[in-house]
Amino acid sequence: MTWGDRIISGHTTFWEGRLPNRNIFSITKVHPGSIAEAAGIETGQYYYAGDEGFFDTWHELGVRAEAGEVVSRIFDPPRQQYMRLHTTGFPWGMRLEAPHFKLCDDLRRALPELGMVAERIMHAPEALFRELTQAALDGFGRRPASRLLLKIFAAVRQGRGPREEVLEGLRVAAATGAIVSGDLATAQALFPQPNRNLLVGWGTGLAGLYNYTAAMIAAKAGGPRADVAGLLLAAANNLPDCERIREALRSLGEPVPVRSKHAGRTFPFDYSLPVVDPRLALPGPDCPILTLSEELALLRPDQLALVILLGGYRSNGFYSRSMESLGHFYPLIRDRLPMVHVITSALAFTQEDRAFTEGWMSGEAYAKSRGVPVVVLTDGEDTVANALSIAHSPTNYLLGRNKRVLFEGWLDDDGPIWEALAMLEAARGSASPDAAASGVEPGGLTD
16 A cells, blocks of 8 residues: 555754643654655654644544544654644554653643553553652642642543542552552552452553552562462453563562463454344344354455454443544555454343443444444354453454454554554565565464
């Protein structure tokens, strides 16, 4: 795919001064074959979203994906350059994250939702980990009146009521900052009791931070070794690739669990499931059946399939956000992603379950309105999720027509799709007559 026709103009000028203090994002990756790469955007630069409105996460930039001219401002401090880029639609293909300095400042002001940044904290190098958690602790060191104003402001920014849960996740990071600095009493006073929001609703990042902090507090308080190990193992289940948790387990003399990964291998389960949305009806003999291998056989070699495993959920916040972002992005790649299967084992809905599910259906509804070919399949016994040992909901798989898993994990931006498409292009190139003559093996993937 080439994207020159979507780049209207780009003008680079000399610039020196300070970066804007809001609506600014670090560009932490530029994906090969993307619009961002074609426009000359580079890793290490900064994307400025302008001074109109609030943009705390890259998801909120999705409105810029609509048709029409988009003006992007790219700052490059080392080169003292500024680029004003005009494109048709958003220049997709770059990973945008809150800059470290802004994240610390927001934590000191108790503003961000920890569900969005907890995983970044857990994966930060030690010095940055201490700085981020100390910033969260500083945020709770403010006078009560200041915290109340910040809580109200945070609620307005996030569109939620001024409830204690707005800042509950931040108490976890503040307690982490306290225990890291050796203040057990403060850590114990700040650390909230476990609940569904902290351990499930806000995602595996916050659950991992919560369990890791609980383990640190238990160890500092002289708790039983088995309890500390159990909490660390729970944290490792939340964040299996987090080196900080792995090192804590090794220091305790515990084996580090190894999770089977499917990326680069053949998708291990050729499911045949009924096409039915359990929100609306239960599976029955009249439901059509879809089989994965038969559906994949209909794809071209340059096309992808997306399989989303929700486990016992029909929807949740992370699924809704990822589907909304896919909806923004989809018109650009509709010819390359003709198949989206959503697999759920949710069958019996209590009144509370239904209210939770319906509260998070807007992302899927938007994706469908943008043409995303969502097909809901019901797997009442969770056979697919169990076969793949998923650790979080949703878990996403991007597959080629040969059932190879090109990506496995969170689909929290457009990056995995660009990466998967690049793999397909590379496999097609290595399968060409010229590549075959040079002895290149097609695909580079293993069973």
